[in-house]
Amino acid sequence: MAHMNRRTVLKSGVAGLAASTLATPLIAKSRSVxxxxxxxxxxxxxxxxxxPEFTKATGITVESVxxxxxxxxxxxxxxxxxxxxxxxxxxxxxxxxxxxxSRIGDIIAPLDLTKIKGASNLDSYFVFEGKGxxxxxxxxxxxxxxxxxxxxxxxxxxxxxFWDTNLFEASLGLGRVYNAGLLDFTAATFFDGEETLxxxxxxxxxxxxxAELKPNVALWWTAESQMEQSxxxxxxxxxxxxxxxxxxxxxxxHSIKPTFPKEGNLQDYGSWCLTAGSDKADxxxxxxxxxxxxxxxxxxxxxxxxxxxxxKSKTDLTDDEFNFVSGAPAIKPAYEAYLDNETFIKESWDKxxxxx
Amino acid sequence: MxxxxxxxxxxxxxxxxxxxPFPIRRVVPGVLTTLIVVFCVAPFLLxxxxxxxRKVDGAAWVWDLTFENYQRFFVGxxxxxxxxxxxxxxxxxxxxxxxxxxxLAVLTALPFTLLxxxxxxxxxxxxxxxxxxxxxxxxxxxxxxxxILLSNNSGLPKLFRETGLTAWLKDVGWFxxxxxxxxxxxxNVKFKTSDxxxxxxxxxxxxPYAVILLYPALSRLDPSLAEAARTMGAGRxxxxxxxxxxxxxxxxxxxxxxxxxxxxxxxxxxxxxxAPEKHTTAVAIxxxxxxxxxxxxxxxxxxxxxxxxxxxxxxxxxxxxxxAEGAR
Numbered sequence: 284m285a286h287m288n289r290r291t292v293l294k295s296g297v298a299g300l301a302a303s304t305l306a307t308p309l310i311a312k313s314r315s316v317x318x319x320x321x322x323x324x325x326x327x328x329x330x331x332x333x334x335p336e337f338t339k340a341t342g343i344t345v346e347s348v349x350x351x352x353x354x355x356x357x358x359x360x361x362x363x364x365x366x367x368x369x370x371x372x373x374x375x376x377x378x379x380x381x382x383x384x385s386r387i388g389d390i391i392a393p394l395d396l397t398k399i400k401g402a403s404n405l406d407s408y409f410v411f412e413g414k415g416x417x418x419x420x421x422x423x424x425x426x427x428x429x430x431x432x433x434x435x436x437x438x439x440x441x442x443x444x445f446w447d448t449n450l451f452e453a454s455l456g457l458g459r460v461y462n463a464g465l466l467d468f469t470a471a472t473f474f475d476g477e478e479t480l481x482x483x484x485x486x487x488x489x490x491x492x493x494a495e496l497k498p499n500v501a502l503w504w505t506a507e508s509q510m511e512q513s514x515x516x517x518x519x520x521x522x523x524x525x526x527x528x529x530x531x532x533x534x535x536x537h538s539i540k541p542t543f544p545k546e547g548n549l550q551d552y553g554s555w556c557l558t559a560g561s562d563k564a565d566x567x568x569x570x571x572x573x574x575x576x577x578x579x580x581x582x583x584x585x586x587x588x589x590x591x592x593x594x595k596s597k598t599d600l601t602d603d604e605f606n607f608v609s610g611a612p613a614i615k616p617a618y619e620a621y622l623d624n625e626t627f628i629k630e631s632w633d634k635x636x637x638x639x
Numbered sequence: 640m641x642x643x644x645x646x647x648x649x650x651x652x653x654x655x656x657x658x659x660p661f662p663i664r665r666v667v668p669g670v671l672t673t674l675i676v677v678f679c680v681a682p683f684l685l686x687x688x689x690x691x692x693r694k695v696d697g698a699a700w701v702w703d704l705t706f707e708n709y710q711r712f713f714v715g716x717x718x719x720x721x722x723x724x725x726x727x728x729x730x731x732x733x734x735x736x737x738x739x740x741x742x743l744a745v746l747t748a749l750p751f752t753l754l755x756x757x758x759x760x761x762x763x764x765x766x767x768x769x770x771x772x773x774x775x776x777x778x779x780x781x782x783x784x785x786x787i788l789l790s791n792n793s794g795l796p797k798l799f800r801e802t803g804l805t806a807w808l809k810d811v812g813w814f815x816x817x818x819x820x821x822x823x824x825x826x827n828v829k830f831k832t833s834d835x836x837x838x839x840x841x842x843x844x845x846x847p848y849a850v851i852l853l854y855p856a857l858s859r860l861d862p863s864l865a866e867a868a869r870t871m872g873a874g875r876x877x878x879x880x881x882x883x884x885x886x887x888x889x890x891x892x893x894x895x896x897x898x899x900x901x902x903x904x905x906x907x908x909x910x911x912x913x914a915p916e917k918h919t920t921a922v923a924i925x926x927x928x929x930x931x932x933x934x935x936x937x938x939x940x941x942x943x944x945x946x947x948x949x950x951x952x953x954x955x956x957x958x959x960x961x962x963a964e965g966a967r
Binding site for chain 2: 501
């Protein structure tokens with residue numbers, strides 16, 4: 284650098300410029316895929332723990348896209364696709380939203396399962412067959428569980444305890460939306476479960492039972508954060524909340540504890556779906572293959588707190604690790620009823636809440 | 640359906656002679672009309688068109704020309720087997736909260752603004768800047784703040800407990816009354832969910848607007864009128880009633896109506912603080928358009944009905960005002 288003068292500096296500058304221009308096509312050739320997941324802690328954990336492993340294994344880089352949740356994202360995707368945009372190559376949808384997307388059409392594309400060998404690790408329930416073939420590969424599952432404040436109440440043994448006004452007057456926090464879980468809990472506790480929700484009479488009977496619960500509910504929450512704040516603030520002492528988040532809050536020292544009552548907790552799951560029209564079908568297939576691997580399922584359980592979609596024996600999760608994210612019995616949401624009878628269920632539910 | 644041909648579009652300005660100056664007087668109204676059509680009329684027509692659409696259970700909605708959504712708004716989806724007034728009830732609560740909160744905001748902002756106009760010019764300016772800047776806070780932020788202020792472990796209920804007020808209420812037996820009103824659980828008082836919290840937050844939300852809207856009229860009030868009345872022996876209350884209030888009747892009514900319309904669409908405060916029995920049309924619209932349901936047509940119908948109801952109210956207010964004006 285001793286002979287550095289203005290001219291050499293200029294020359295090296297030009298060389299540098301040339302090098303960066305030359306490098307551009309190389310970057311364009313490297314493979315990448317855009318993947319959506321629910322924003323916040325969830326997405327951050329994916330960015331920190333899962334996507335780097337995927338890039339290491341396949342050389343495909345991941346651009347993370349924030350989804351607010353599953354159902355709102357469907358509206359966003361629908362509008363974007365009509366307008367000619369494509370916010371992401373892979374979206375994360377809950378089962379009911381995925382079925383809706385499939386029925387609406389031109390939102391999610393069929394998958395080539397021969398390229399997603401790992402999907403055979405999953406129970407066939409988690410590989411969704413939609414219009415024109417498989418359209419979703421299970422990503423992870425989560426429990427909506429019974430939670431309580433151990434400083435205020437004893438561990439409830441059954442969802443039926445929530446109906447006891449002596450224990451829970453104006454003290455519960457439950458989901459405000461009709462398919463958030465209370466219908467399923469109530470059907471499993473006092474009726475024949477999912478089957479009851481298949482008929483209008485059954486739905487009405489369950490809703491009438493829930494109406495009895497109203498004096499005990501202090502908070503009908505729509506956003507996760509509402510319930511989190513209310514548990515922390517002591518505005519509610521029990522209710523329903525996500526199992527993994529409740530466990531994390533407990534680890535942080537907050538007075539909250541999840542439990543599996545004898546009827547069980549609600550298990551819902553998310554699926555990776557390929558956006559219709561995306562030219563990243565191969566990269567997407569590689570990612571879905573990667574995420575179905577038992578080792579990756581275990582990684583997600585440890586780092587994100589989701590329940591694995593593969594049998595526990597296939598993973599190296601310890602009992603403690605497994606119980607942190609999963610449990611039994613599991614109640615399956617009455618997806619079919621919620622989809623095929625949604626207008627009736629929503630109006631009846633809203634009427635019950637409004638006392639109209 | 641949308642009849643795009645009927646939309647009055649600005650006629651393209653005819654190319655004049657090259658020597659003529661730029662016809663700004665003819666172009667500006669054209670541009671303004673186009674802007675209004677594109678940003679106001681077209682979205683409104685779209686909402687109107689969607690409100691005649693049809694929901695497909697288990698999927699999304701499709702374009703159609705059905706009045707079922709409007710029928711559902713009045714009698715519910717199961718009509719004629721069953722009638723529900725759910726959606727009219729929601730509309731009622733939209734008005735209920737908006738009326739109470741806008742009146743409360745104006746009634747409290749009025750004395751404040753009156754006092755404000757009597758301060759030094761520089762002090763007035765400082766207050767106005769402070770109030771204007773508080774408008775930068777979003778509804779979400781304000782609701783969050785009040786949420787914490789009314790929380791059991793960090794807010795007003797904690798104050799009740801720590802000062803012994805809760806224990807005292809229990810001793811004298813009024814606590815049971817609060818429980819009956821839904822303002823307490825067995826452990827402590829609670830203000831969420833309640834009408835109190837909802838109205839409080841909603842008035843807080845529009846209070847700066849009330850001050851800013853009332854300020855010009857109040858600052859132009861001629862103090863000599865009130866002074867003259869006082870020298871003739873009128874009491875303070877008589878002066879307020881017969882001199883001050885009548886001279887600001889119009890801005891007072893205008894402010895209340897404006898805040899009322901603004902509050903009809905309140906979403907966050909109602910979702911967080913109002914009991915589900917008292918949820919409003921705005922909340923219902925959102926839960927139909929977004930969320931798990933994807934029933935945009937019914938959401939659009941509710942929006943149109945809210946708009947019609949609000950316009951009717953505004954027209955009535957205008958009519959009353961004209962009548963009062965004529966009676967004088």
